[in-house]
C-alpha cells in the first residue's frame with residue numbers, strides 16, 4: 001500500500017486546528033470544546049478548552065454501551081504467578097465501578113491524587129481507570145524504585161490514597177512491596193489517609209490498623225452493596241495523571257497529562273500509527289510504571305477498543321528466551337511493542353532464534369521498538385528472525401505518544417536502519433545549534449519541537465509551571481527542547497543519537513546520573529565523584545561511578561565501593577542497575593573545574609577520543625584509562 005503519510009502530515013501542517021478537531025470526532029464528549037486550541041491559556045496554550053469528557057467512559061463504558069461488553073479488553077499473562085486471565089470490557093466496567101465506589105467511600109474525590117505502587121497485575125489498570133472515572137489524578141510509581149524515591153513523589157503530589165500490592169514477583173524472587181511502602185510513608189512529610197493493599201498469595205503483608213485497607217475485601221463490600229458510579233464529566237484540560245520522570249536534578253519532574261488532548265492523540269495513534277483496529281490484540285511489553293505502559297498497555301488500546309496484554313514477566317528467564325513468542329502465539333497478538341533491550345536479551349540467549357520455530361507467529365504484523373535508540377544491529381536481527389516490519393519510533397514521557405516514527409497505519413515508508421523515520425502530525429521538528437540557529441542537513445544538533453506541542457503532550461509539570469518553562473521552553477524560545485541530539489538527513493529522516501543532558505537510558509529506563517552523583521557524594525568517605533553511562537551489550541547503557549576519597553581515608557577501597565553501590569540501590573532502587581564503581585586518585589577536569597564526563601565515557605567505551613584543549617592535567621586521563629582497563633573496560637581506547 002502506498003503511504004498516505006505525506007498527505008496526512010501536509011493536511012496537519014496546513015490547518016493544525018482543523019486536523020485535531022477532526023481527530024477529536026473519534027472521542028465521546030459530554031460537552032464540545034469552545035475552541036480547538038487556545039494559545040492564551042496555560043504555559044503555551046491548551047487543547048479543547050471548554051469541552052467536557054471522561055477517560056474511563058471512553059476506555060470502557062462506551063464500548064459496553066456499543067454492545068461490545070463481551071469483547072476481551074485485557075489479557076493478564078503472568079508466567080511468574082502462573083496465571084492467565086481474560087477480562088472483558090463488561091467485567092472491567094464492574095471492577096472499575098466497584099473500586100471507584102471504594103475510592104469515594106474513603107473520601108477521595110475529583111482532583112484528589114492517588115499514588116499507585118503496583119506490580120504488573122490487572123488491578124493496577126483497574127485502579128487507574130477507577131481514578132479517571134471519579135476525576136481523581138493518579139500517579140503510578142514503578143515498583144523497582146526504592147522507598148525514598150516513592151517518598152519524594154508522595155511529598156510532591158500529596159496523595160489522599162495509595163494503592164499498592166503486598167509484593168511484586170521478579171524472575172527468581174518475590175519482592176515484598178509493603179516494607180518499601182511503609183518506609184516511604186515514614187520518610188515523607190505528607191501522610192496519605194489510607195493505603196489500599198492487594199494481598200497476593202506469594203507474600204501477604206501485615207496491614208496497619210486504621211490506615212491500611214484490604215483491597216479485595218473493600219471491593220467485595222462495594223460490590224455487595226451494589227454499585228453504580230457514573231463517570232464524572234471533567235474538563236478536557238483537567239489532569240488525568242502525573243508521571244514522574246528523571247530530570248537533570250535529583251528532584252523528579254511530575255509530567256502532567258490532560259484529559260481531552262491525551263485521548264484524541266492516543267486514539268489517533270492506535271489506528272494511524274500502529275495500524276491496529278478494534279478487537280485486535282496489541283501487546284506493549286513494558287511496565288505500567290513507565291509512559292509506554294500508561295499510553296500503550298492501558299489507555300491507547302482501551303480507547304481503540306483493542307485487546308491489551310498485561311504481561312508480568314521478562315523476555316528471558318520466564319522461563320526462557322521463547323517467552324515473547326509463546327505470548328504472541330497464545331493470545332494471537334497482532335502488534336508487539338517493546339524496548340530494543342528486550343531483543344538484545346533474547347538474542348544473547350538464543351542467537352539463532354531457534355525457539356521461534358516452536359511457535360506460530362502468523363498473527364504478528366509488526367514489531368515497534370522505542371524507549372532507547374534501536375541500534376541497527378539489533379533491528380536487523382529482529383527483522384531477519386521475525387520476517388515482519390520492525391519499526392523504531394521516538395518519543396518521551398513528556399510527549400506521551402510518538403513524536404516520530406514510521407506509520408504502519410498510514411502505510412509504511414522505506415525503512416532506514418538507525419532512523420526514527422519522520423515526524424508525526426502535530427510535531428514540527430527542527431535541529432538547531434546551541435544558539436538556536438538551524439543546522440544543515442546531516443549535521444548533529446539539538447532536536448526541538450515548534451510550539452504548540454500537539455494534543456497528548458504535557459501542558460506543564462505538576463505544580464511547577466516555572467520549572468517547566470525554564471527546563472523545556474526557555475533555551476530555544478518558541479520551541480520545546482527535547483534534550484535529545486540528532487540530525488535530519490536529505491530525505492527528511494530523523495536520527496536520534498544521544499541525550500544532551502545527564503540522563504542515561506538503562507534497559508529502556510530513564511535515569512539521571514546527576515542524582516546518582518548526589519547519592520555517591522553523600523557517603524562520608526567520598527570527596528568528589530562522577531557518574532557516567534557506559535556501553536552495555538544488553539541494557540544499552542549502565543551507570544559507572546568514579547569516586548575520589550577523602551585524603552584521610554585508610555579503609556579498604558573495595559569496602560567503600562560496596563557501600564556506595566548499596567547506598568544507590570537503597571535510595572534509587574534496583575532499577576538503577578548501579579553495580580560498577582571504582583575509586584580513583586582524581587577526576588579529569590577542565591581548567592575551570594568542569595569534570596570531563598564525555599571524555600571519560602569515550603575512554604570507558606573504547607572509543608577514539610581527543611585530548612580536550614582545556615584539560616587541567618592530561619595525566620589524569622591516563623590514570624582513568626589504567627583503572628578502567630584493570631576493571632575490564634575501554635581496552636581499545638586511545639587518543640585520536
Ligand code: COA
Nearest residue numbers: 143144168170286292315339341342345371507508574575
Ligand atoms: N519491582 C521490583 N524490582 C524490579 C522491578 C519491579 N517492578 N523491575 C525490575 N526490578 C529489579 C530487577 O529485579 C533487577 O534487580 P537486580 O539488580 O536485583 O537483579 C533490577 O531492578 C534491574 O531490572 P531490569 O532493568 O529489568 O533488569 P533485568 O536484568 O532484570 O532485566 C531486561 C533486563 C532487558 C530483560 C529487562 O529490563 C526488560 O525486559 N526490558 C525491556 C522492556 C522494558 O521494560 N522497557 C521499559 C520501557 S519501554
Ligand code: AMP
Nearest residue numbers: 370371372373393394395396397496510
Ligand atoms: P522516557 O521518557 O523514559 O520514555 O525516555 C525518553 C528518552 O529515551 C528520549 O528522550 C530519548 O533519549 C530516548 N529514546 C526513546 N525512544 C528512542 C528512540 N526510538 N531512539 C532514540 N532514543 C530514544
